[in-house]
Amino acid sequence: QEQMVESGGGVVQPGRSLRLSCAASGFSFNDYGMHWVRQAPGGGLEWLAVMWFGGTSEEYSDAVKGRFTISKDTAKSTLFLQMDRLRVDDTALYYCARKKTGFDLWGQGTLVTVSS
Amino acid sequence: DIQMTQSPPTLSASVGDRVTITCRASQSISTWLAWYQQKPGKAPKLLIYKISSPETGVPSRFSGSGSGTEFTLTISDVQPDDFASYYCQQYNTYPWTFGQGTKVDVK
Numbered sequence: 001q002e003q004m005v006e007s008g009g010g011v012v013q014p015g016r017s018l019r020l021s022c023a024a025s026g027f028s029f030n031d032y033g034m035h036w037v038r039q040a041p042g043g044g045l046e047w048l049a050v051m052w053f054g055g056t057s058e059e060y061s062d063a064v065k066g067r068f069t070i071s072k073d074t075a076k077s078t079l080f081l082q083m084d085r086l087r088v089d090d091t092a093l094y095y096c097a098r099k100k101t102g103f104d105l106w107g108q109g110t111l112v113t114v115s116s
Numbered sequence: 117d118i119q120m121t122q123s124p125p126t127l128s129a130s131v132g133d134r135v136t137i138t139c140r141a142s143q144s145i146s147t148w149l150a151w152y153q154q155k156p157g158k159a160p161k162l163l164i165y166k167i168s169s170p171e172t173g174v175p176s177r178f179s180g181s182g183s184g185t186e187f188t189l190t191i192s193d194v195q196p197d198d199f200a201s202y203y204c205q206q207y208n209t210y211p212w213t214f215g216q217g218t219k220v221d222v223k
Contacts, residue, residue: 035212045152045160045203045214059210062117095159101171102150102205106159 002026002105004079004096009110012086022079022096022107029077030054033099036070036081038092039109046092050099051079064090086114118142118206122215128223133194137218139204141185148208151180151189154217155200163202164189194220 008020022034036048049060049070058070069082079096091114097103119142129135139149149167152160162171164180167187177192191198199222204215 044217047212061211102162102165104162
């Protein structure tokens with residue numbers, strides 16, 4: 001069945017880097033815009049970045065532009081989020097999401113904690 | 117950036133009630149408005165896209181309406197499974213943005 005599984009979260013010090021992965025299966029990965037969304041503890045949803053279908057372009061929120069980079073490995077149907085210069089306020093549960101009608105398919109999330 | 121303002125932040129309801137959640141965009145977003153339901157510890161679930169189109173499998177008691185900058189999500193007959201948080205999202209203009217959320221709890 002269609003699913004996405006995130007990994008790569010953990011505890012990291014401010015200023016350090018982390019790379020998240022989102023492994024997709026059960027659907028044609030390259031046919032959809034693939035997104036990252038995060039949710040701070042007790043908070044709401046925050047859109048972060050998109051890799052357009054076909055991998056032709058990306059967009060970022062102002063909060064992460066210049067620090068985070070979205071990429072993908074089409075052969076492995078895997079989406080990545082390279083997070084550099086992490087800050088305490090980047091602490092959140094990070095989801096990947098597929099855009100079809102809306103965000104119709106989500107992973108279970110991977111927790112990133114930025115703390116000294 | 118387009119700001120999405122949801123109201124109310126919290127809504128108390130009883131089973132069988134009709135409830136309405138409002139979402140206001142800071143500028144026109146055409147038809148590109150979606151609604152999500154989220155339960156604690158779970159990923160969001162898409163309910164409605166393009167203002168009023170129900171995602172496959174979503175119960176008919178959920179409906180969306182609105183235009184331009186004012187949108188609503190209505191639950192016509194609240195069921196026990198509906199106590200959750202709800203978010204609107206605009207996907208007209210990058211950066212895509214979500215409302216702050218509305219928690220529907222038991223009265």
